[in-house]
Amino acid sequence: MGIRKFRVWRGDAAGGELKHYEVEVNEGEVVLDIVHRLQATQEPDLACRWNCKAGKCGSCSVEINGKPRLSCMTRMSTFEEDETVTVTPIRTFPIIRDLVTDVAFNYTKARETPAFAPPEGVAPGDYRMQQIDVERSQEFRKCIECFLCQNVCHVIRDHEENKPAFSGPRFFIRAAELDMHPLDAREDRKAYAQEDMGLGYCNITKCCTEVCPEHIKITDNAIIPMKERVVDRKYDPLVWLGRKIFRRDQLEGAVDSSVGRVHAEEPHEGVHWGRPKPAPQAAALGEDGHMDLTELTFNRPAAASPFGDDQEFPLPPEGLNYHHKDR
Amino acid sequence: MTTTAMRPSKARPRAAIAAKTLRTDKWRTPPLTIGAILLLFIVYSTVRLFMGRYYVVGDYGYLTPLYSPCLFKDCVPAASHFGQPLPAMPFFIPLGAIVFPVVAGFRLTCYYYRKAYYRSLWLSPQACAVQEPHKKYTGETRFPLILQNSHRFFFYLAAVVLAINVWDALHTFRGADGHFGMGLGTLIIWINVLALAGYTASCHACRHAFGGKLKHFSKHPLRYRMWVLISKLNPKHGFYAMVSLWTVMATDFYIMAVSAGWFSDLRFFN
Numbered sequence A: 001m002g003i004r005k006f007r008v009w010r011g012d013a014a015g016g017e018l019k020h021y022e023v024e025v026n027e028g029e030v031v032l033d034i035v036h037r038l039q040a041t042q043e044p045d046l047a048c049r050w051n052c053k054a055g056k057c058g059s060c061s062v063e064i065n066g067k068p069r070l071s072c073m074t075r076m077s078t079f080e081e082d083e084t085v086t087v088t089p090i091r092t093f094p095i096i097r098d099l100v101t102d103v104a105f106n107y108t109k110a111r112e113t114p115a116f117a118p119p120e121g122v123a124p125g126d127y128r129m130q131q132i133d134v135e136r137s138q139e140f141r142k143c144i145e146c147f148l149c150q151n152v153c154h155v156i157r158d159h160e161e162n163k164p165a166f167s168g169p170r171f172f173i174r175a176a177e178l179d180m181h182p183l184d185a186r187e188d189r190k191a192y193a194q195e196d197m198g199l200g201y202c203n204i205t206k207c208c209t210e211v212c213p214e215h216i217k218i219t220d221n222a223i224i225p226m227k228e229r230v231v232d233r234k235y236d237p238l239v240w241l242g243r244k245i246f247r248r249d250q251l252e253g254a255v256d257s258s259v260g261r262v263h264a265e266e267p268h269e270g271v272h273w274g275r276p277k278p279a280p281q282a283a284a285l286g287e288d289g290h291m292d293l294t295e296l297t298f299n300r301p302a303a304a305s306p307f308g309d310d311q312e313f314p315l316p317p318e319g320l321n322y323h324h325k326d327r
Numbered sequence B: 001m002t003t004t005a006m007r008p009s010k011a012r013p014r015a016a017i018a019a020k021t022l023r024t025d026k027w028r029t030p031p032l033t034i035g036a037i038l039l040l041f042i043v044y045s046t047v048r049l050f051m052g053r054y055y056v057v058g059d060y061g062y063l064t065p066l067y068s069p070c071l072f073k074d075c076v077p078a079a080s081h082f083g084q085p086l087p088a089m090p091f092f093i094p095l096g097a098i099v100f101p102v103v104a105g106f107r108l109t110c111y112y113y114r115k116a117y118y119r120s121l122w123l124s125p126q127a128c129a130v131q132e133p134h135k136k137y138t139g140e141t142r143f144p145l146i147l148q149n150s151h152r153f154f155f156y157l158a159a160v161v162l163a164i165n166v167w168d169a170l171h172t173f174r175g176a177d178g179h180f181g182m183g184l185g186t187l188i189i190w191i192n193v194l195a196l197a198g199y200t201a202s203c204h205a206c207r208h209a210f211g212g213k214l215k216h217f218s219k220h221p222l223r224y225r226m227w228v229l230i231s232k233l234n235p236k237h238g239f240y241a242m243v244s245l246w247t248v249m250a251t252d253f254y255i256m257a258v259s260a261g262w263f264s265d266l267r268f269f270n
């Protein structure tokens, strides 16, 4: 297919710019191939994140011509021959370097969402569910956590200040999945979605559904049903009356609603490495300001371990601490 | 310069990209088109609402959906399929005052239309991955937008209005002599009723009420069936929303034109 024009954002937290490149493109290639060719031929220190190249790991999210996409699933044949293809990092999260952003926000939100609560008196292994009851939740299990939906959502993309209050579409499908789960024992998922996840911020403009590479109908099948469930609980006088009459309100609170809630501000211990954390050290740069990353000229087999070179794996088990305050 | 050894700290900057969007496709077209259609409908229905004339073709039983049910003393008798229990109203209360708040509220709080006008008329956001112009955003968390949660009540009322529309449409099989007859108007009115039925049945609140709210489908086989059926219609909700907007306008326009004598109804028989 010949030589094509590209613009790739290069830079880091201190600033950056779109740089122009001309790269060879072959039949059947995807944008990620081109990023790799750039790395191999012109920019050895171009940072990008990827893993499976099969649209299943969700690592390679970038914005291509302004649209949030998986770079491993965007075929070069979808562009015109003379088109300049612009590749930028996803915008909503802090930049680390070049095409790599820090998506920690999403893991914080994931940690805040209360996990599946098993029903009382049923031992693990004895869970029985009918297919039609779990069907709806199964759609949401297709999520590959590419966070493209989180990136495109204007609630946080255009309003950084909403981040503490808003969990985002990826976690609304999680909320819906658990609220629809036939065996989940929690009764407060609707309240949680509304009060702690910021469901009300979503104005159902459907951008999350438009970008989801797994084609999950995020808005129609998760967010809107969750909004309706919140209305059931909160705003529908008929349902409210029914609950009062049939005393269903007393069932609520069967699970203590404060259990399992984690908040971003709370200190989170994370993994205990069993020794002091290594001090940050700057990477060695060559004369051109680039990292020396070609294996041929590099004095070691790969880049330095972020855990420090003296860290042995697996970690000593007594030091491990996957601490969660409920467990 | 960021190095591999840098550690995350709070509030770090995003990539410094100044462009509001880097999209190169024609992302302006859909919101502009939809916005134009919505404005057209708003203007058209307002004008028609306050016109107070040409809303019924008595001979053939055609009644525009914008005025049905017509329950006021000053309605044309042929338009009042449900009698006239209410007194005549001053000029600023139009004859369609019964149905208008219901259908307007239904469409205003509809999940599809919300998307449509948030994008087209409020630019929040105008298109995906395009920066919106607003400084602050609280979504539907506070007044007035929190009232969008009332959608299901409008759905219940709209279901009644749909039944009334069907009743009205049954009156259209009539010729000038009072016996069975059919004309182009009959066809148009029935197409409109079908579009409205599709729109109402595919509503998200409907899907929720009939089965979506359940946790255990297996315990409610009938409601599960209903839910499956509605879930098949539901993805086309936006389509029905737009189609029914046009059919309502077309139906009303046709009845206005025939009633005002701009052209006469094309009769198939009688």
Ligand code: SF4
Pocket: A149, A152, A153, A154, A155, A168, A169, A201, A202, A203, A204, A205, A206, A207, A208, A209, A219, A223
């Ligand atoms: S539909 Fe809601 S959650 Fe999805 S992108 Fe739009 S505002 Fe965000």
Ligand code: SF4
Pocket: A058, A142, A143, A144, A145, A146, A147, A148, A149, A150, A169, A170, A173, A208, A211, A212, A213, A214, A215, A216, A218
């Ligand atoms: S819901 Fe879709 S877009 Fe969002 S993280 Fe999961 S796979 Fe990605």
Ligand code: FES
Pocket: A050, A051, A052, A053, A054, A055, A056, A057, A058, A059, A060, A061, A070, A071, A072, A073
């Ligand atoms: S590399 Fe795994 S999804 Fe693209």
Ligand code: FES
Pocket: B106, B110, B111, B112, B113, B151, B155, B199, B200, B202, B203, B204, B205, B206, B237
């Ligand atoms: S009418 Fe559109 S969602 Fe109810």
